Amino acid sequence: MDPMAHKEADGDVSRRRFFTSTAAASAGLALTPSLAEAVTHQGTPPAPDGFVDVTITFNGRRVLSCLTLAAAVNGKKVTTVEGLEHDGELHPVQEAFIECDGFQCGFCTSGQIMSAVALLREGRARTDDEVREAMSGNICRRGAYANIVDAVQQAHACGKAI
């Protein structure tokens, strides 16, 4: 059943009733599977080993889609990694990750890139240690951290708008 199908207005408190299939129950109504259903490209994937990197941008800030109910973002702006490219051109952070080989299996990469974009916009790439601290919410099971830091610094130095 389409989880957004049933909406009632009850005075000033709008109510929606949600039903989930058993298969979707574990991820339930968190944002990730709802977006995965909505977008054509699976840019924010669930990982087979259970680890999900789900950093997205919500109202201009980086957040975790796995802890965000789809219903709670109704009418708000959400950006996933697919939203970074512009007219077919990769975002400078995406280019830097490719050039610096900032990934191995790729499962954390969407979130690493989204976090990197955010921290550069926040002005938090003054040192490598600052980058590591600002990226501490993005874990890489394959240990690509050193190249990820290089990618962030390369994007920081490239002179292009982030």
Next chain:
Amino acid sequence: MHAYDFATASDIRQATSSSGAFLAGGTTLVDLMKLGALRPDHVIDINSLPLRGIRTGRDGVHIGALERMSDLAIDRIIIGHYPVFAQALSVSASPQIRNMASIGGNLLQSTRCGYFRDVTTACNKRQPGSGCPTRTGDNREHAILGTSTSCVAMHASDAAVALMALDASVRLVGRDDERSVRLAEFYRLPGGSPDVENQLRPGELIAELILPKLDWARTSTYVKVRDRQSYEFALCSAAVALDVRGSRIRDARVAAGSPPSRPL
């Protein structure tokens, strides 16, 4: 996840008249709903309520309960006047979680005890009377102060420890009344009913946090000991504020976290 009703509250009276779980940042509620440890029939999104803002009054600083941790951590007033609080916020969780989490929700976050979070195990907090596996099981990160034979769950909030040292209060709003409670009295020790963690009544929510005026709170700091350098809960922590004049400490506030089952 089980089926539930989702509603968005547009004013405080409707929120406090509803029954169900309040949703602010969602970093505790959605986490535990996905695990099945919390199964509310109704979820009420309170993010539109007018519970934001940082205001300095004669009695101290008033902070709306929906203010996000990341905003508070970089607020000049908090950094300048209550650095222990700013530090505690900045070593909490991760940047993403700090962007999502409200300070009110942070104070109410659930324990990180693995048995509470795992619905296949006994847990007196989640299911009163079912037992507590920590006695013979995993208990390395659990509380050692303020515990009972029913529960040794630790309270994970860094901010609460700092706020305890600052003798902060919370303003609680219910359907028919409101009241202020000192944080030191807000949290309950587990005793024989570890499922009752604080003084909130049904339908009540935290509207505001109040940091009392305390000039020497500027001389304060937060120390967090943990297994990892970042993005990790505390094994133990301390918030300290000192009234130093010349070479003498005239007064001190010390609060400890994680070994106690609630900040002490």
